[in-house]
Amino acid sequence: MLDPEKFLIKARSSNYHLWWLNFFMARMVPFNRPHGFKVIKITEDLIRTMVPYKKANFNHIRGVHACALATISEFTSGLALINKLGFKRYRLIMQKLEMEYYYQAKENIVAEYITTSDWIESQILKPLESQNAVVVNCEVKTRDIQNNHITTGNIFWQIKDWSKVKTKLD
Numbered sequence: 001m002l003d004p005e006k007f008l009i010k011a012r013s014s015n016y017h018l019w020w021l022n023f024f025m026a027r028m029v030p031f032n033r034p035h036g037f038k039v040i041k042i043t044e045d046l047i048r049t050m051v052p053y054k055k056a057n058f059n060h061i062r063g064v065h066a067c068a069l070a071t072i073s074e075f076t077s078g079l080a081l082i083n084k085l086g087f088k089r090y091r092l093i094m095q096k097l098e099m100e101y102y103y104q105a106k107e108n109i110v111a112e113y114i115t116t117s118d119w120i121e122s123q124i125l126k127p128l129e130s131q132n133a134v135v136v137n138c139e140v141k142t143r144d145i146q147n148n149h150i151t152t153g154n155i156f157w158q159i160k161d162w163s164k165v166k167t168k169l170d
Contacts, residue, residue, distance in 0.1 A: 005086050012042050029075070035068055037075055045116055047080040051109040051142075064105035064150075069142055070097060073153030076111040077138035081157060084120050091165050095135055096156040103148045111142045111153075124159055133160040 007024075010017040018039065026033045034056045041048035051057055051064055051072045059065040074094055081092055115138070127134045135158050142150040 004082075005088070008042065008083050011039070012044065018042065025079075032071065032075060035071065037072055039079065040110070042083065044083075046112065046114045047076050047083060048110060048112045049076045049079075051105075051111070053105070053107045053109070061104075062106070064109055066099070066101060069101070069105065069109065069151045070099050070153060072109065072111045072142065073097070073099070073140040073151065074155050076113045077140050077153075077155045078157065080113045080115050080138070081136075081159070084115055084117070085124070085159070089162060090124075091160050091162050093158045093160075094155060095158045096154075098154040098156075100152045101150070102152075103144070103150050105142075105144055105150045107144050107146070109142050109144055109150055111140050113138060113140045128159070128161060132164050133158050135159075 007017060007021060011021040021042070022038050025037075025039065036052045036054060036056065038050045038052070039047065040050050049072055051068055053064060057064050057068045074097060078092060078094070085092075123136050124134055135156050138155045138157060140153045140155060142153070144150055
């Protein structure tokens with residue numbers, strides 16, 4: 001059976017595993033498949049993704065649609081948190097999404113999110129020692145290939161230990 005955490009680690013240093021990561025992500029998140037989102041770089045602290053400039057992502061004036069830009073911001077920050085926290089212990093749910101749009105996207109767009117182990121420790125792990133859940137803001141910036149700042153997304157993630165998740169009303 002495929003271990004997603006080990007696979008993410010392998011994708012950091014192997015183009016072969018990065019290709020497979022993109023293949024599996026398109027199937028695990030079928031909503032995103034038509035958009036053609038790609039993880040183009042993954043390290044311990046960084047996730048860089050790309051939205052291709054193609055018809056499936058166009059708005060009515062042939063720019064990249066605002067919803068595709070918001071979705072890539074969510075995708076990038078969520079994958080970065082999973083890359084740091086893993087799949088098994090913590091549940092992530094997007095609580096809120098705020099977007100600011102600055103420039104019309106008329107070519108491939110790159111989204112990037114950087115998180116450090118110190119930030120994870122201080123903003124998530126320490127607070128979870130005394131709280132059932134925490135909400136963190138992940139700021140994701142997108143740029144086109146000319147380095148124009150396209151958007152800033154603030155994605156607020158609720159993070160909770162799986163042992164404290166209730167799936168039924170009491």
